[in-house]
Amino acid sequence: MANSLSGDSVVDRVVRVISAFPEGSGSLQLSELATRSGLPLTTAHRLVRQLAAHGLLETGGGGTVRLGLRLWELVNRNSPTLALRQAAMPFMEDIQQVLNQNVNLAVLDGWEALFVERLSRRGSVANRAQIAGRMPVHVSSAGLALMAHQSKAVQGEYLAQFVDPDGKVTAETVRTLLAETAHTGFAQLAGVVDPDTWGIAVPVIDSRQHTVAALGVVVPLHEVRLQALVPALQTAARGVARRLRDSAP
Amino acid sequence: MANSLSGDSVVDRVVRVISAFPEGSGSLQLSELATRSGLPLTTAHRLVRQLAAHGLLETGGGGTVRLGLRLWELVNRNSPTLALRQAAMPFMEDIQQVLNQNVNLAVLDGWEALFVERLSRRGSVANRAQIAGRMPVHVSSAGLALMAHQSKAVQGEYLAQFVDPDGKVTAETVRTLLAETAHTGFAQLAGVVDPDTWGIAVPVIDSRQHTVAALGVVVPLHEVRLQALVPALQTAARGVARRLRDSAP
DNA sequence: TCAAGTCCTCCCATTGAATGGAAGCTTGAA
DNA sequence: TTCAAGCTTCCATTCAATGGGAGGACTTGA
Numbered sequence: 127m128a129n130s131l132s133g134d135s136v137v138d139r140v141v142r143v144i145s146a147f148p149e150g151s152g153s154l155q156l157s158e159l160a161t162r163s164g165l166p167l168t169t170a171h172r173l174v175r176q177l178a179a180h181g182l183l184e185t186g187g188g189g190t191v192r193l194g195l196r197l198w199e200l201v202n203r204n205s206p207t208l209a210l211r212q213a214a215m216p217f218m219e220d221i222q223q224v225l226n227q228n229v230n231l232a233v234l235d236g237w238e239a240l241f242v243e244r245l246s247r248r249g250s251v252a253n254r255a256q257i258a259g260r261m262p263v264h265v266s267s268a269g270l271a272l273m274a275h276q277s278k279a280v281q282g283e284y285l286a287q288f289v290d291p292d293g294k295v296t297a298e299t300v301r302t303l304l305a306e307t308a309h310t311g312f313a314q315l316a317g318v319v320d321p322d323t324w325g326i327a328v329p330v331i332d333s334r335q336h337t338v339a340a341l342g343v344v345v346p347l348h349e350v351r352l353q354a355l356v357p358a359l360q361t362a363a364r365g366v367a368r369r370l371r372d373s374a375p
Numbered sequence: 376m377a378n379s380l381s382g383d384s385v386v387d388r389v390v391r392v393i394s395a396f397p398e399g400s401g402s403l404q405l406s407e408l409a410t411r412s413g414l415p416l417t418t419a420h421r422l423v424r425q426l427a428a429h430g431l432l433e434t435g436g437g438g439t440v441r442l443g444l445r446l447w448e449l450v451n452r453n454s455p456t457l458a459l460r461q462a463a464m465p466f467m468e469d470i471q472q473v474l475n476q477n478v479n480l481a482v483l484d485g486w487e488a489l490f491v492e493r494l495s496r497r498g499s500v501a502n503r504a505q506i507a508g509r510m511p512v513h514v515s516s517a518g519l520a521l522m523a524h525q526s527k528a529v530q531g532e533y534l535a536q537f538v539d540p541d542g543k544v545t546a547e548t549v550r551t552l553l554a555e556t557a558h559t560g561f562a563q564l565a566g567v568v569d570p571d572t573w574g575i576a577v578p579v580i581d582s583r584q585h586t587v588a589a590l591g592v593v594v595p596l597h598e599v600r601l602q603a604l605v606p607a608l609q610t611a612a613r614g615v616a617r618r619l620r621d622s623a624p
Numbered sequence: 625t626c627a628a629g630t631c632c633t634c635c636c637a638t639t640g641a642a643t644g645g646a647a648g649c650t651t652g653a654a
Numbered sequence: 655t656t657c658a659a660g661c662t663t664c665c666a667t668t669c670a671a672t673g674g675g676a677g678g679a680c681t682t683g684a
Contacts, residue, residue: 135641136385136671137425145429147453157631168673171633176386180394184455188680189632193455195484198491201450202507204396206433206442223497235444242447248472258451384670385642406660417644420662437651438661 139165143173144182144193153192207233207242210339213369214330217362218245218341225358227343230256232268232327234276237284239269239340264290264300267313267325268340274307275329275337312356313340322347328359333371341366388414392422393431393442402441456482456491459588462618463579466611467494467590474607476592479505481517481576483525486533488518488589513539513549516562516574517589523556524578524586561605562589571596577608582620590615 134142146163147154154162160170174191177183181196205211211231218229222245232239238260263269263284273284281304288297307313317323327342341363343355383391395412396403403411409419423440426432430445454460460480467478471494481488487509512518512533522533530553537546556562566572576591590612592604 135425137389137422138429140386140389141426141429141431145449147449149452150457151453152455152458155631166673167632168634168675169671172671172673173386175633176384177390180387180390182390193450193453195455195482195489198450198454198456199484199489199507199509200394200396201442201447203398204400204442205447206401206444207447208399209401233444235448240444240448248468258448260448404660415644416661417663418642421642421644424662 139163139169139173140177143170143177144197147193153186153190156189156191159191209370209373210366211243213373214243214339214341214366216369217365218243221245221343221358221362222248225343225355227345227349227355230268230342230344232261232266232272232340232342233338234263234269234272235260237263237287239263239266239272241268242339261318264288264295264303265315265318267315267327268342270303270307270313270315271327271329271340271342272337274304274313275331312359313342314352317344324350326350326352326355326359328356328363330363330366330370332367338370339366388412388418388422389426392419392426393446396442402435402439405438405440408440458619458622459615460492462622463492463588463590463615465618466614467492470592470607470611471495471497474592474604476594476598476604479517479591479593481510481515481521481589481591482587483512483518483521484509486512486536488512488515488521490517491588510567513537513544513552514564514567516564516576517591519552519556519562519564520576520578520589520591521586523553523562524580561608562591563601566593573599575599575601575604575608577605577612579612579615579619581616587619588615 142163142165143159146159148162156171156174157167159174160167163170165173174183174185178185178191178194181194183197184192184194186192210233214231218231221227221229226248228247229245230241231243232241234240239262241256241259241261244257261269263273273281276284285297285301288300290296303313303315312326312328314327315325317325324345324347325342326345327340329337330339330341332338341359343359345355391412391414392408395408397411405420405423406416408423409416412419414422423432423434427434427440427443430443432446433441433443435441459482463480467480470476470478475497477496478494479490480492481490483489488511490505490508490510493506510518512522522530525533534546534550537549539545552562552564561575561577564574566574573594573596574591575594576589578586579588579590581587590608592608594604
């Protein structure tokens, strides 16, 4: 019983605590938090109290813990994706208004597409749940659009480690998909959540020819009109790239 | 030279580091971060490295540091305001669509209104900058709407400590404003940023009669039509409250 | 009403993780 | 080339972090 029985630093523990919240759960019991983060109850309790003192966590009566407003504020005032989202929002709104489709914006993180912004189709219930959601590269049009325009080295590394958990898709299939995407300049893929929807995405390519984001739509199958959608997305993507270049030279 | 020359814990320092980023600045030099957070360079460097190892911070070449995608993801997957924003978004969209005004949603934090969501007027450039922004209670309609429906105890505490930095407004003036707001059920206030705009906000009151948020619009002065706006906002606020009640009983 | 159970909070002796000055290194400008 | 500014690594010192245990608050079931 000394500093760190488990051999990790205080920083590690802090990260464990704030990472322990399962997606979408507003709050957690202290004891559950301790279990999930793998920390002794006492340690979890102490860390929670310290973090709560700074407003990064908030404690409600009876040991419930949730992320704090101040943490939300800090991150959203200074989000790493702020510039990208600001550059993209007007174009995403255009697409939403003109085409009336679900629009989303994703970046590559690890081997997954991380959705950083999303506008719901007019009239549908706002679905912000998918913001900050993730999708593996090979099952999302955004993921394909992002990966297809990475360097050969990155693509090779990705394909080398590729394993489909369901065992249905091989690395070779994905390689073909990526090649097609790179060739046509856009990615299309049947919806995963809903088989009657189709995802279409194009890369946002910055001035150094790096693919920094993917701009995409999710369309009901019977409404797919590639000849209308793809050019709209591509011009929007170029617009986003231009604004990015102008705002942060 | 031992643990903490300055007498604060590791947690305190971690908080200092991630709080050190000035609003809107994407990245910071390590040495500047050390200065801003009041930490020795070595300590700042060590903490940054540890946090970066977990993805909460990201380091770019040459010692630049910025908040990490993983931190953004963690917070936005599990935002303390998630339920509120989800409940409010459809109504905010309605207002934006029907009235074509800037709509915002705020909560009370300390003696300030913290804006947690905002929809821009159609056609205007998306202004997400104000999300996670703050305004003192007495200069924002949202702040007044929030404070006017707090308990007498909270209001008393607020008024007791009230000091206007400009010395133009007295606590007595604010007390009158709050009384008016409580009486009419909505707050109105001349715009602070732009004198030709007017802010109007109503409280969102949950089933326990607690004011949990304020729903407001910012309207050009010549378009203010209270008789149309206020009922729309109030019905929307009731709708938000109902959805909040239904989703988290 | 009482007993058992669950969970949160506080206490405190032990000790190794955190600390930060100094030295080395890299980078870019004069 | 020399110099300056800033990033990174090293390492002896020491006190802040640790976590088991005890106590308290609250709930559940008999």
